[in-house]
Amino acid sequence: MSSMKMMISRAAASRLLTGATRPADSAERGVTLHRNSFVSVRKMSKALTIDNINPNILKLEYAVRGPLVIRATEIMKELEKGAQKPFKKVIRANIGDAHAMGQKPITFIRQVLACVSLPELIDKGDFPEDVKQRARDLLDACGGGSVGSYSASHGIELIRRHVAEYIARRDGHPCDWNNVCLSSGASTSIKSVLQLFCNDLGGKTSGVMVPIPQYPLYSASLAEYGLQLVSYYLDEASNWGLSVDELERARGAALTAANVRALVVINPGNPTGQVLTRDNIESIIKFAHKHGLFLFADEVYQDNVYAQGSKFYSFKKVMTEMGAPYDELELASFMSVSKGYMGECGLRGGWVELVNVAPDVQANLYKCISAMLCPSVLGQAAVDCVAKPPAPGEPSHALWLREKTAVLDSLKQRAQMIADTFNQMEGFQCNIVQGAMYAFPKITLPPKAIEAANKEGKLPDVFYASRLLEETGISIVPGSGFGQYPGTYHFRTTILPQEPLLREMLDSFKTFHANFSKEFA
Template identity: 75%
Template structure:
């Protein structure tokens, strides 16, 4: 019985949750999960034989043959092996299953590795370089762990790439207050939607090596690459191909998730970290810390297994799996283009190509009277705009100040996840809103 609004529902373009916006689950994953949770289905359900075999294999690796039992803290060994095989297929370089640590979503994996940096040296805390704009898990976790946030700006004019002089500036300025020990790179980017070029990754690796930084390669969107000419290059692959002295010395933790990609299984909580070149006692310490939390969700691990070892050509589930995957990704590709094109037609808006991930992060200008109105309302201008948008249209986006942006610029992040029809409606009402807003404050 609240206030009447000029819309019937809120469009939640604020969070990267594909299923919440109507994306349908991948059949193979759900059939395997159905069987592992209710094993009677293995005999009774009309599911393909490779689904049933997979369910039996997963259950065989679980304590007492039940998905309800605790697993090893860093994950079921068989699934870690499948993840290592997935990485080998992706990169054409060896991966060791012992270096794979499964987690409850990538978030937990990232936090676990960040915890390794929690010591003070020479009375100074550790600093972690993170992109601005950034995904707020990083700022929040750094604050929680007493680590110093060292922001480096992404270069909006260069498709949100990482500029070497900006990395050096941020590193040097921070050195007096903290020991800078790690560098976070999100590729493909959230909230910025860029896919880094291989040469950019090479320079980042050289920079990190020169300053002995542990690289956090947040690669949860590795399957979400849309733009013509863009390609995902994993940090691990580029590191191996750069050769020595980088290949065997740069410390790297790379993260992947089942929440994104074509799967979008956010609620199942599955992810992994691949640890590269960590000193064995450090890795042992990490595995010891992880064991205090018992284990990541076994159901999430079962879903990881389906992602790391999907049906292969010739297997009964392959065609349906490949079709469903391709449909999700091609629809996301169309939505990525539509959204950037629409924003670029709007007065005062500039939106980089959404090369990958699930978001657009356009910049927009606000008339001076809107800035005054925001000030009078006690809000940042982009927050004021986002609230007005929500109030008038029911479209929920996140203001750029939630991720960080260069002072004096305004952005917001929207996902590309509303299904195509809804997205078209959303963009139409967005355009109308923006015209009315600009006219009101002209």
């Protein structure tokens, strides 16, 4: 088509689409428009609609970042624009984000990250010699000497070796670095291992046993992958203990619909804050071995143990020391730099250790991981600082130990403060926070409050949390987002606000609860 004809066609089409009806001018000979002419424009349908997307995505829920958290963000923006509220700020007690709640970074970690990010600081910066040497070692392990390069899909070998050394020191038993895989936080490696179970056997869906209350990553991931959630209840009356009788009940009830193939244990617990005893861990291992279950040991809070008499034992350590046949159990153990004393959530560093996994299965897991290229190399560098902290006698050791101790001691005090405060409030019962970063108190709601919730089409604990947010700016997560025993109501709050803010939060909480109870008495 000539350029003139192209111009005429475009001009004519333009007038058709805009409704123009005047006769063609001299530049548009051959094109006649009648007053009643029109063009029917077919609206293109969407390739993806709510009716044809993956139905598993529709089932997926993640309460920690759910509707109440979205509303909390909206309120923050309203306050920034000058909106008048009965409070001046939103307190984000809904998520375990330590630095967002005022925790200071560990100096050694940040100094190493600074040097690997800008290598000229190694020579120009005023950093301790062990920081500079660590940065040199990490850069030597990176392609092209830069953290901007890809690493191996399962992580830099040097860091994997350091993680294996950390695990060996922790447990007193050897660890093969080839069984360590680095990841973008623990969540990524948990999901990668869960994907291995995505197949039906004998016409039944694969089932994974998950504690209730649970960290919603598990229920969300199982829904996403089309796996069957097999819920077992923790015993609140026994400080959220784990009963083998309950494990047997849950497994037996699920067998008609699912092939129960794996068991998830979170220790220390999220959202419940319990720390399992060694005897309890041994009984869980015996149960898993008896039924041939793959064990997921979510141990990301292993540094966060506060209560007197409580101690962290890794599942790997216990099953190794139990000996045959229990030391043959298939296990994936997860760790993260997001928790502990580090709180480096945004760096997305973590690892999984695979124990007794069949070599060809492990090879295929690594193959699957390779499709994601590699975890953040800066996150891997943070992992290295956690796995191999400054040793006694090195220049950075004293400051590192002082900062680590200060963080954990403060968390211990806040854990005590939050449990004591809730237990003094009418209608509350809060177990001691033995570890992790959360309290999960039970609340007795007045019948009239439950009626009001029903009228608004909300679950009672969601109704309570919504009122709390709108009237105090305190953002918590309703217990229904984690699962809870039928007929009970809870919520999860972090212990992470720094002590002055935590006192302010608890004072506001007490005032709100007194008014709420009076309103619905």
